[in-house]
Amino acid sequence: MNKFLRTYHPYVSPFDPCKPILEKTYSTPPNLFMGFQPPNLPQFSPQEALRAGTLWKAFYDPWFNPFEKPKRGETS
Incomplete structure (x- = not known):
């Protein structure tokens, strides 16, 4: 389960x-759990970032x- 999903x-x-x-x-x-942005964080390529x-x-x-059922090959 997603660690950012709460109930x-x-x-x-x-x-x-x-x-x-x-x-x-x-x-x-996710930015709620990061106090400040550390240097040298991994980045997406420009196309992936868009x-x-x-x-x-x-x-x-x-x-x-x-509420959506997982698709074939995905785990919940």
């Missing part, structure tokens, strides 16, 4: 007409849908 259990009201969601997930960005949205590999955080 919490919200309050469920007995008067809510909808089926409750007992566990919600959210993603935290696709990833960041130059540094340590700050790359792909978004995964928690």
